[in-house]
Amino acid sequence: MSRPQVLFLDAYDSFTNNIVSLLTTLLHADVHVLPIDNPSLDQNSPDFERLLRLELAQYHAVVCGPGPGSPEIDRDVGLMRQIWSLNEDDLLPVLGVCLGFQSLVVASGGKVRRLRRGLHGMVRDIEHQKPPTAPWSLKRGDIFHGVDAFKATIYHSLCADVGQDVLSEDEWRVKKWEAPSDTPDLLPLAWTLEDREDGTERILMAVKHRTKPFWGLQYHPESICTEVEGHAAIRNWFREALRWNVEAGRKVVTGESSLARNATRASLLSEVRLLRDTTAATGSAKGAPWTESMSPVAAVGLDCGYTHRTIPLPAHIKIPDVVEILRREASSEHIILDSANADKMATGAADVRGRYSIIALDVAEALRIEYHVGDDFATARIPAIQGVAVDLKETIPFTYHQNIWQLLADFLEKRQLTESIPVESPFKGGFMGYITYEMGLQGMDVEVGDRGHRRPDLCFAWVTKSIVMDHLRNVVHVQHLQKKKLIHDFWVDSIVESLQTSDLWRDTNHDLNGLSTNGGIETSRAVITTPMAHEYEEKVRQCQDYIAAGESYELCLTDQTTITLPAAMTGAPAMRCHPRAANGQTQPCTKPPTSDTAWNLYRTLRTRQPAPFGSFLRLGGATIVSSSPERFLEYSCGGLCSMRPMKGTVRKSPAVSTLAQAEEILHVPKEEAENLMIVDLVRHDLHGVCGSGNVTVPHLMKVEEYASVFQMITVVNGQLPEPEKQGHGGARGEWYTGLDVLAASLPPGSMTGAPKKRSCELLQEIEGLKERSIYSGVVGYMDVTGKGDWSVTIRTMFRWDDEVAAPGEGESEGTEVWHIGAGGAVTILSTPEGEREEMFTKLTGPLGVFSSGS
Numbered sequence: 116m117s118r119p120q121v122l123f124l125d126a127y128d129s130f131t132n133n134i135v136s137l138l139t140t141l142l143h144a145d146v147h148v149l150p151i152d153n154p155s156l157d158q159n160s161p162d163f164e165r166l167l168r169l170e171l172a173q174y175h176a177v178v179c180g181p182g183p184g185s186p187e188i189d190r191d192v193g194l195m196r197q198i199w200s201l202n203e204d205d206l207l208p209v210l211g212v213c214l215g216f217q218s219l220v221v222a223s224g225g226k227v228r229r230l231r232r233g234l235h236g237m238v239r240d241i242e243h244q245k246p247p248t249a250p251w252s253l254k255r256g257d258i259f260h261g262v263d264a265f266k267a268t269i270y271h272s273l274c275a276d277v278g279q280d281v282l283s284e285d286e287w288r289v290k291k292w293e294a295p296s297d298t299p300d301l302l303p304l305a306w307t308l309e310d311r312e313d314g315t316e317r318i319l320m321a322v323k324h325r326t327k328p329f330w331g332l333q334y335h336p337e338s339i340c341t342e343v344e345g346h347a348a349i350r351n352w353f354r355e356a357l358r359w360n361v362e363a364g365r366k367v368v369t370g371e372s373s374l375a376r377n378a379t380r381a382s383l384l385s386e387v388r389l390l391r392d393t394t395a396a397t398g399s400a401k402g403a404p405w406t407e408s409m410s411p412v413a414a415v416g417l418d419c420g421y422t423h424r425t426i427p428l429p430a431h432i433k434i435p436d437v438v439e440i441l442r443r444e445a446s447s448e449h450i451i452l453d454s455a456n457a458d459k460m461a462t463g464a465a466d467v468r469g470r471y472s473i474i475a476l477d478v479a480e481a482l483r484i485e486y487h488v489g490d491d492f493a494t495a496r497i498p499a500i501q502g503v504a505v506d507l508k509e510t511i512p513f514t515y516h517q518n519i520w521q522l523l524a525d526f527l528e529k530r531q532l533t534e535s536i537p538v539e540s541p542f543k544g545g546f547m548g549y550i551t552y553e554m555g556l557q558g559m560d561v562e563v564g565d566r567g568h569r570r571p572d573l574c575f576a577w578v579t580k581s582i583v584m585d586h587l588r589n590v591v592h593v594q595h596l597q598k599k600k601l602i603h604d605f606w607v608d609s610i611v612e613s614l615q616t617s618d619l620w621r622d623t624n625h626d627l628n629g630l631s632t633n634g635g636i637e638t639s640r641a642v643i644t645t646p647m648a649h650e651y652e653e654k655v656r657q658c659q660d661y662i663a664a665g666e667s668y669e670l671c672l673t674d675q676t677t678i679t680l681p682a683a684m685t686g687a688p689a690m691r692c693h694p695r696a697a698n699g700q701t702q703p704c705t706k707p708p709t710s711d712t713a714w715n716l717y718r719t720l721r722t723r724q725p726a727p728f729g730s731f732l733r734l735g736g737a738t739i740v741s742s743s744p745e746r747f748l749e750y751s752c753g754g755l756c757s758m759r760p761m762k763g764t765v766r767k768s769p770a771v772s773t774l775a776q777a778e779e780i781l782h783v784p785k786e787e788a789e790n791l792m793i794v795d796l797v798r799h800d801l802h803g804v805c806g807s808g809n810v811t812v813p814h815l816m817k818v819e820e821y822a823s824v825f826q827m828i829t830v831v832n833g834q835l836p837e838p839e840k841q842g843h844g845g846a847r848g849e850w851y852t853g854l855d856v857l858a859a860s861l862p863p864g865s866m867t868g869a870p871k872k873r874s875c876e877l878l879q880e881i882e883g884l885k886e887r888s889i890y891s892g893v894v895g896y897m898d899v900t901g902k903g904d905w906s907v908t909i910r911t912m913f914r915w916d917d918e919v920a921a922p923g924e925g926e927s928e929g930t931e932v933w934h935i936g937a938g939g940a941v942t943i944l945s946t947p948e949g950e951r952e953e954m955f956t957k958l959t960g961p962l963g964v965f966s967s968g969s
């Protein structure tokens with residue numbers, strides 16, 4: 116065994132994989148992760164001690180990680196307690212980090228108390244330089260020996276209480292490096308001093324056990340904002356740990372089977388292969404991957420090639436024009452991803468403006484795959500074939516351990532285009548659709564109760580006919596994935612002809628957007644129910660109580676506004692004014708429709724709130740009208756994954772109208788801390804798939820300008836292992852794609868807070884178990900070349916077809932219900948009024964569309 120082996124005890128923190136990455140790269144060690152509540156290590160089982168001893172014998176050292184909750188609560192620290200109370204014979208070196216550190220303090224007789232005010236995402240000096248007069252020789256075992264001054268990020272609400280608060284200034288100066296009388300076995304190694312209104316708060320930052328090989332750090336060595344100098348302390352710790360093993364004559368046992376797992380997830384495709392092999396070996400059809408041999412629906416899209424034509428895009432043509440020229444009568448479903456701000460602001464980086472827009476065509480004829488949280492099956496359906504409604508539907512059952520993500524990975528792999536296509540188009544054909552917030556909850560094992568409906572939580576259409584508008588080069592790609600044997604693509608020709616012969620295309624004076632602002636939305640009959648300001652403020656306080664107790668570091672609180680409209684206003688199928696001609700060609704439309712509320716809402720929204728991730732979807736019973744500014748995840752076919760968490764929002768106003776003014780407001784500790792917490796969380800999500808050492812942060816806390824707000828964003832990149840190095844079919848049989856990252860990272864961290872899992876559980880309670888649904892989920896695509904792009908579904912209104920409120924008294928029609936979610940991250944530094952205002956600011960953009968004027 117050439118590399119040292121480290122066991123990491125995971126207390127469900129959102130920074131775990133960052134620590135694993137740091138240890139792996141810095142120490143050249145293999146790090147294995149074991150959850151603190153691993154069911155195979157049940158403390159009540161008679162075999163527990165033997166199994167724990169067997170497990171620990173395989174490691175050179177253990178790291179007890181950070182996490183939500185308190186070291187005094189068994190459930191929060193689980194196995195850590197057993198580590199600190201190991202028999203002399205079973206001792207091994209251990210480093211506690213944050214919660215792990217606090218757990219060591221408690222196990223050594225100390226206490227924890229609440230900080231006077233929690234410190235989350237704050238960067239502080241770690242004071243570790245001891246005077247030569249320090250009363251004991253700290254050189255041996257002092258992991259800070261020889262380390263320069265450095266700053267580190269801290270994330271904690273609780274702190275070690277070892278009697279430091281009762282010392283006078285004089286006593287403190289003399290005793291700060293001595294073992295405190297309350298905890299004689301703990302030697303302080305580092306402190307930080309926090310200025311408070313009522314004096315300085317002394318916060319213990321690091322300790323060493325006097326006799327056992329135990330160390331602890333209250334700060335987070337792995338955070339992106341911890342200075343690199345701090346890494347020296349980790350190296351020192353490991354050197355001390357290995358030396359202790361040698362001196363104690365401790366031998367690490369190899370070859371035993373371990374309960375811990377690799378920090379990096381197995382790839383979806385390796386799981387698919389395993390499933391295929393298992394079903395092949397047992398000869399059982401049950402649970403076998405869904406294949407074309409079982410169903411003609413499963414054969415959709417196989418053996419296709421890419422054809423396209425590229426034509427110039429007239430300067431006056433906007434995405435609604437293209438949609439309105441081409442929308443077909445029979446098609447009531449749409450998927451449009453719209454870089455609605457492409458021609459607007461020139462501030463910030465080019466990618467904020469959005470370069471491409473994508474329109475899926477003939478969506479009603481596209482195969483779609485749907486999944487509802489809690490089900491053990493997916494549904495494949497094709498609503499129409501060649502203009503005739505058929506509603507072909509097939510249930511795809513899962514077996515134990517099988518899930519929707521494997522099904523999608525398998526489906527995509529079989530349709531992957533491997534030849535290189537020299538067309539600058541981000542989407543060549545493939546999946547487009549949406550995923551709800553609850554789908555993300557399920558992925559984290561957060562319980563989603565029965566919501567009393569059967570709406571899809573994931574709905575992906577397999578789009579083979581599409582249009583991509585390139586707003587930079589001013590061209591349009593008309594694209595088709597079609598059976599390879601067809602030589603000429605008449606469909607592509609017909610679309611090009613429809614576009615180029617339409618009046619809109621030729622009429623350079625035309626500006627549909629001008630016509631569309633609020634066109635046809637009869638808002639006087641809309642009933643709008645917004646969150647109650649005082650209730651929202653109360654929920655902010657509740658969030659802060661949980662944060663002060665150490666349960667969370669940041670909670671993204673949200674609430675929903677509903678708008679009910681008379682159903683008749685949207686009842687008409689789209690595009691009554693587009694009769695299909697006998698030859699099957701779409702007739703150009705010169706008159707914009709007025710009967711489709713959703714479409715009108717969208718046109719108004721994109722005009723008033725242009726954003727890089729605009730979208731309009733009618734799919735799987737949902738209608739989504741979005742002007743999202745936030746990218747969740749983009750990945751290239753080469754496996755470069757990029758996430759852009761957004762935290763820090765300031766409303767534009769006469770007082771704050773320039774980027775410089777916004778920067779001044781956003782580059783403050785409160786806002787930067789909010790951003791940093793999510794950045795570290797997103798790094799963790801990416802590390803979990805891309806692997807240790809493969810995540811970088813090219814842009815930290817950049818302020819960008821949008822239509823009505825300024826936002827602070829960070830770019831976090833991860834690189835999936837290159838396919839050649841992934842050993843396709845080789846030793847590990849791993850083969851990662853962007854879908855792995857998507858599956859592992861939902862819901863978006865910027866919508867949850869950190870640590871993600873505990874924060875989501877708390878938010879369910881605080882938000883009254885209200886379903887977030889489409890809001891806080893994602894919308895986007897993943898294509899046949901492996902490229903994908905997903906936005907966070909915020910600044911969005913949505914409705915479900917089956918949610919029609921009964922008619923009120925004296926009304927003849929029922930009403931349809933639109934939802935707009937809005938919220939913001941609550942930290943210990945938030946004020947209830949400030950958060951309430953932020954929520955209403957975010958709500959105003961989409962809600963404004965329901966009122967007339969601009």
Ligand SMILES: C=C(O[C@@H]1C=C(C(=O)O)C=C[C@H]1O)C(=O)O
Binds near residue numbers: 763907
């Ligand atoms: C919760 C929302 O936005 C999220 C919260 C933000 C914040 O706290 O500053 C910023 C962007 C989004 O990640 C929303 O728009 O409803």
Ligand SMILES: NC(=O)CC[C@H](N)C(=O)O
Binds near residue numbers: 665
């Ligand atoms: N990051 C952590 O591990 C935090 C520990 C503990 N929950 C606290 O808030 O103090």
